[in-house]
Amino acid sequence: MLRLIAQKLALGVMTLFAASVLIFAGTEVLPGDLASAILQNNATPETLAETRKELGLDRPAVVRYVEWLGNVAHGDFGHSLANKRDVVEELAPRVRNTLFLALYAAIIAVPLAVGLGLAAAIRQGSIFDRIVNVVTLMTISVPEYFLAYLLVKFTAIDNGWFPPLANVTDESSLVERLYLTFLPMLTLVLVIVAHMMRMTRASVLAIMASPYIEMAILKGVRKWRIVVKHAFPNALAPIISVIALNLAYLIVGVVVVEAVFVYPGLGQLMVDAVSKHDVPVVQACGLIFAAAFILLNMSADILAIMSNPRLRHPR
Amino acid sequence: MSARSSDGDILVVDDLRIDVVGDRGKGPCLVDNVSFALKRGEVLGLIGESGAGKSTIGLAALGYTRLGCSITGGQIVFKGKDIRRMSAEERRMLRGSGVAYIAQSAAASFNPAHTIMEQVCEVPVRHGIMSSEKARAEAVQLFRELDLPNPETFGSRYPHQVSGGQLQRAMAAMAMAARPDILVFDEPTTALDVTTQVEVLASFRKLIREHGTAALYITHDLAVVAQIADRIMVLRRGKMIELGNAGQILLSPREEYTRRLVAERVSGHSFLPEQQGEPPLLTVDRVSASYAQLVKVIDNVSLTLSRGDTLAVVGESGSGKSTLARVIIGLLPRESGDIKFRSESLTPRLADRNKDKLRRIQMIYQMPDVALNPRQTLYDVIGRPVRFYFNRTDAQVRARVHELLRQIDLPESFASRHPGELSGGQKQRVSIARALAAEPDLIICDEVTSALDQLVGEEILRLLKRLQDELRVAYLFITHDLGTVRRIANKVAVMRKGQLVAGGDTATVFAPPYHPYTELLLSSVPEMRRDWLDEVLAKRKAAPAGAALRPA
Numbered sequence: 037m038l039r040l041i042a043q044k045l046a047l048g049v050m051t052l053f054a055a056s057v058l059i060f061a062g063t064e065v066l067p068g069d070l071a072s073a074i075l076q077n078n079a080t081p082e083t084l085a086e087t088r089k090e091l092g093l094d095r096p097a098v099v100r101y102v103e104w105l106g107n108v109a110h111g112d113f114g115h116s117l118a119n120k121r122d123v124v125e126e127l128a129p130r131v132r133n134t135l136f137l138a139l140y141a142a143i144i145a146v147p148l149a150v151g152l153g154l155a156a157a158i159r160q161g162s163i164f165d166r167i168v169n170v171v172t173l174m175t176i177s178v179p180e181y182f183l184a185y186l187l188v189k190f191t192a193i194d195n196g197w198f199p200p201l202a203n204v205t206d207e208s209s210l211v212e213r214l215y216l217t218f219l220p221m222l223t224l225v226l227v228i229v230a231h232m233m234r235m236t237r238a239s240v241l242a243i244m245a246s247p248y249i250e251m252a253i254l255k256g257v258r259k260w261r262i263v264v265k266h267a268f269p270n271a272l273a274p275i276i277s278v279i280a281l282n283l284a285y286l287i288v289g290v291v292v293v294e295a296v297f298v299y300p301g302l303g304q305l306m307v308d309a310v311s312k313h314d315v316p317v318v319q320a321c322g323l324i325f326a327a328a329f330i331l332l333n334m335s336a337d338i339l340a341i342m343s344n345p346r347l348r349h350p351r
Numbered sequence: 352m353s354a355r356s357s358d359g360d361i362l363v364v365d366d367l368r369i370d371v372v373g374d375r376g377k378g379p380c381l382v383d384n385v386s387f388a389l390k391r392g393e394v395l396g397l398i399g400e401s402g403a404g405k406s407t408i409g410l411a412a413l414g415y416t417r418l419g420c421s422i423t424g425g426q427i428v429f430k431g432k433d434i435r436r437m438s439a440e441e442r443r444m445l446r447g448s449g450v451a452y453i454a455q456s457a458a459a460s461f462n463p464a465h466t467i468m469e470q471v472c473e474v475p476v477r478h479g480i481m482s483s484e485k486a487r488a489e490a491v492q493l494f495r496e497l498d499l500p501n502p503e504t505f506g507s508r509y510p511h512q513v514s515g516g517q518l519q520r521a522m523a524a525m526a527m528a529a530r531p532d533i534l535v536f537d538e539p540t541t542a543l544d545v546t547t548q549v550e551v552l553a554s555f556r557k558l559i560r561e562h563g564t565a566a567l568y569i570t571h572d573l574a575v576v577a578q579i580a581d582r583i584m585v586l587r588r589g590k591m592i593e594l595g596n597a598g599q600i601l602l603s604p605r606e607e608y609t610r611r612l613v614a615e616r617v618s619g620h621s622f623l624p625e626q627q628g629e630p631p632l633l634t635v636d637r638v639s640a641s642y643a644q645l646v647k648v649i650d651n652v653s654l655t656l657s658r659g660d661t662l663a664v665v666g667e668s669g670s671g672k673s674t675l676a677r678v679i680i681g682l683l684p685r686e687s688g689d690i691k692f693r694s695e696s697l698t699p700r701l702a703d704r705n706k707d708k709l710r711r712i713q714m715i716y717q718m719p720d721v722a723l724n725p726r727q728t729l730y731d732v733i734g735r736p737v738r739f740y741f742n743r744t745d746a747q748v749r750a751r752v753h754e755l756l757r758q759i760d761l762p763e764s765f766a767s768r769h770p771g772e773l774s775g776g777q778k779q780r781v782s783i784a785r786a787l788a789a790e791p792d793l794i795i796c797d798e799v800t801s802a803l804d805q806l807v808g809e810e811i812l813r814l815l816k817r818l819q820d821e822l823r824v825a826y827l828f829i830t831h832d833l834g835t836v837r838r839i840a841n842k843v844a845v846m847r848k849g850q851l852v853a854g855g856d857t858a859t860v861f862a863p864p865y866h867p868y869t870e871l872l873l874s875s876v877p878e879m880r881r882d883w884l885d886e887v888l889a890k891r892k893a894a895p896a897g898a899a900l901r902p903a
Contacts, residue, residue: 245460252411254444255474255525269464345464349509 037347041338048334055326058344060101062322063315073117073313108323114316116209118309125167127305129206131324136219138286141224146279149229153236153275160241165176169237172230184223184296192219202297220297224290228282235278238269246270273340280336287328361430361532361565362389362412362450368424369407369416369589381407381420382589391535393561396580396597398573398612400804404589405569409535412567413450414442430532446838447474455538457518461510467521470504486528493524496561497554516547520554527558534559534566540575544667544831545875552578552877571805573612574877577601578884585609585792601879611806613879621821631691632792632825633679640678648674650849656842658792659819661826663840663857665833666873671849672829676795678826680714689709693792710740710790713786717798718777723770729781730766735882736788755784758821759814773810774805780814787818795827800835812839833876837861845869 071087072079088094092103107114127322131267152172156165191303194199202217243249244267252266291303309317341347367385377819380405389395397405410416411427414434427434434442446452451474454460461470468536472486481489487506492721494502497520498617509517519539526534539555540548556579559881560567570576576583576597583600585592585608593606593675617788633656640649648671656662664672679690681701690697692711698704716722723732733755734748743751753763759780770778779799786794796815800808816839818824829841836857843860845853851864860869874887 247454247456248462250417251452251454251460252462252473254410254415254446254452256443256478257449257473258443258477260476266462266464270462345509346511349512351514 037341037350040341040347043335044334044341051330052327053089055330056100056105056323058210059319059326060097060104060323063319065313066313073315078118080251101270104319108320113320116309116317117314118312118317123316126317127128127302127320127324129304130300130302133204133300134287134290136213137220137299137301138223138283139292140214140217140221141228141286142283145225145228145282146232148225149232149279150236150275152174152229153233154240154263156233156237157240157244157267158260165237168233172233175226177228180227181221181292181296183226184219184240184293187219202299204300217297217299220290220293221297221301223293224286229283232275232282236271236275240267243267243271269343271280272343276339276343277333279334280332284329284332287332288325360388361385363424363428364388364408364412365428366425367408367411367422367427369404369411369420370423371419372421372423373419377418377423382411385586385589385591385592386425387584387594389565390566391565393568393582394559394568394580396576396583397567397569397586398571398576398583399586399592400806401570402588403586405571405586406537407589408586409452409537409567409569412533413446413452415446423813427879437675439685442614444478447531448478448480448529449531450533450535451529451531453522453526453534453536453539455478456542457513458510458542460522461518463510466507466509467513467518467525471506471521471525478529480529490524491526493527493558494521496558497521497524499524502713514547516543516551519543519551525557525559527562527564528564532565532797534564536566536568538570541570541572541842545833545877546871548575548668548877549615549884553884555579555883556884571599572877574879574883577879577881578877585612596892597881598767601881614664614706617791623787629659630694631655632657632660632693633827634689634691635675635679636689638678638685638690640674640683642683644686648683648849649678649685651846652849652851653688653847654842654844654851654854656793656825656827658793658825660755660822660842661819661828661840662842662844663828663830663836664844664846665830665836667831667872669848670846672831672846673797674827674828674849675846676714676797680712680795688715706740710736710789711792712795713789713791713793714795714797714800715779715782715786717801719770719775719802722782723778725770728767728769729761732770732781733766733784733788736785740789755788758787759784774807775803776810779803779811783818784810784815787822787824791824793827795829797829799828800833801830801832808835815839833872 049050071084071091071093075083084280085094092100104114111124113127115121116265119126149284152168156168159165171272178186188200191197198218199216199221202220208216240263244263246267249262249266252262257266287302289303290301291307293299294301294304295307302324306321306325308314308316309321365386367382368380369382370380385404385408386397397408399405399802401825407416407420411422411484412429412434413794414427414437416422422435429445434445437445443529461467468487468490471490472483475481475486475489476483480486490506491502494505497783499505499517504756505513505517505521515522518541523534523539532675536555541550552575558564559579566579568576568580573583582595582599583597584594585600585604585606587608593600593604595605599608600635601613604613635652635654637651638652639647641647650671652671652675654662663786664675666672674683678685679697681697681699684699692708694882697708702711725862726886727735730749733752737743737748737751752766760778761777761784765773765777773781799815800811803811812835815826819826826839830834830836840857842855843853843857844851845860845866847868852868860866861873865873877883880886
């Protein structure tokens, strides 16, 4: 099993490496380079060439890539072009905000989804099962910004239960943050619960057709115990991988929700940076997103391996 | 309640009827008008082919029917109470503690995610019969009674960590854990090797005798049920054919169907004549092969066979018999040694062989369901090799397919059917026709009758024999069923752990003096005599012939 896990780790590192190449290449082929972005309207062929030389942009791309990667490995992402600040300083609060919201949504959504999935499996075909299925299907079918605006209309504007904008600052306390980010969290929860819940239900029900489940029935084991104790542990692998995909979405794919609630997260920062040709920030954001995605999926693979008793307890 | 019931009866089934009930009303009837009474401590054998309704009746004793089936009539009275009228909760409590079930495949019936001990203790603890500590102590005691190795620590293992025979016994411990009044054994030794079957059967018998538990013992093998049952009920297509004391059923069956079942087990002890003066068709010369260059699975095996020969390759699961077929076919390239076919060396890899060589060796598989493409008609299935090897016109292909269908005793009109519309035996016939379509010299038959019912398998064997007489084709016949070997094979190769332990003419190999392993295998094939199991066990105790060869 350790060998399998080591393989997954190595594969993860290699994927991250490949992602860094793609990100660098991507920013490289974007029209206009760093020099033209800095000079903007003052760009003449002469000043461009000079600035390029200053920035070292006249050197081959491979050399610059290696240099960039080396710096990144030391935690140096360069300086933002928009405000000349250190990219790490610029990003740190945004990363914290994004992770905070992701964690907030995950802590609520994952247990809720798995619980609902198990409950639906236990009562397969019942009214409860159908309602849960239809409702979650609806929340996943509606575009997330629409869902967000609906929530804002009903809970913030009409009733004033929650603030419509999640404008947290560095000074906000934890309780304040939880309150301010409640609506974006709820939007995200509604978006991701359906997928995880349906996968939990489907994998558990697939296992319910196994001979050892029939054996459990013939042993007189209660229905809930059959689902939770006999089916669920064997259904973990696909559930874990879907959870990982959804957690990755919480970090990487929430830019629309951030925009609706004006939440200062990483996604918004990246969109701003792209429109401003702020290449170092774009690269840093890209790398962080890639790393989060790879890390989560790698963890899912490793957990799935560990959930297999044949690998955990070899003969 | 039935008039036949008396005080000693623990289970009375009266006029039981079980139907398939689909969305569109009633489907076929699975069990019809079946009645019997089971006394305390009595073992009733239920015997019949697949589709006879044995398992359905066994499960009904637990108040359970498989998806889509429903008990539609009659009574199932356990300790004076009709199971059909019980509440769902009463039925749940009955299962495991009143009536317990032992399934065919322990490997599939144990939950892979939990230890054996957790699963054995689940019923007594969850049903509130014993404390956790008491249940564990009892489980260890049961492991000991069932001759499981290291009973103290056996339970801490996961199902995949123990052998098939051990797991089957662990399942008996699981069923016995809450001291039920009745055990339902559903083909519990069918998936085991013969040598393992003897030991497991003996353990089961000891267990039910010592605990005085009543049992329904379901099997298709009369010889197995002969060793363990007091009474036997013969079933066919959901109806009771005959019910009587074991001795009466085995020695003087009243019904024609029972007579045929008994005869199938007893018949055929004459050996086939030797082939004379034929040049060898296939020569396997000191061949070795391994998986991933690591695990040696075929170790220095040599054998020959000629046109018209049937060479049976026998051995237990894992002995390398099917792997040997893969090596000859070229799916697993050999590492050393040589394989000659018609005096020419065959390349180790299948991909390097020319069309003619491919054509001359064909294969028939164990599971016709898996080996036939369900979306192709029989015309496509059988016509494909005709087209591929012989380049015929459509009309010629059609004529040839019809001819082949006639040869396997299927009507020509079947050509337009799909495999799904055929019975298991008919599908296996189609597999045979597909192999014959290539006009091969050698057909490798890999456990071709194992997935079929006895009488159907018997017909397949007869068909193969007739085709051999007509076409002079040679068979390499892989089987674990030693009973069939004597009837169909003039040569035999006994394999164990990838090595050939004995080989030659069947008459020589299967007659004294035996190789110890051959003797162990032969002595493990159940016989119809009711004292057979006692004899075997006594003999093994006295003279541990090949004791080292026996599985744990």
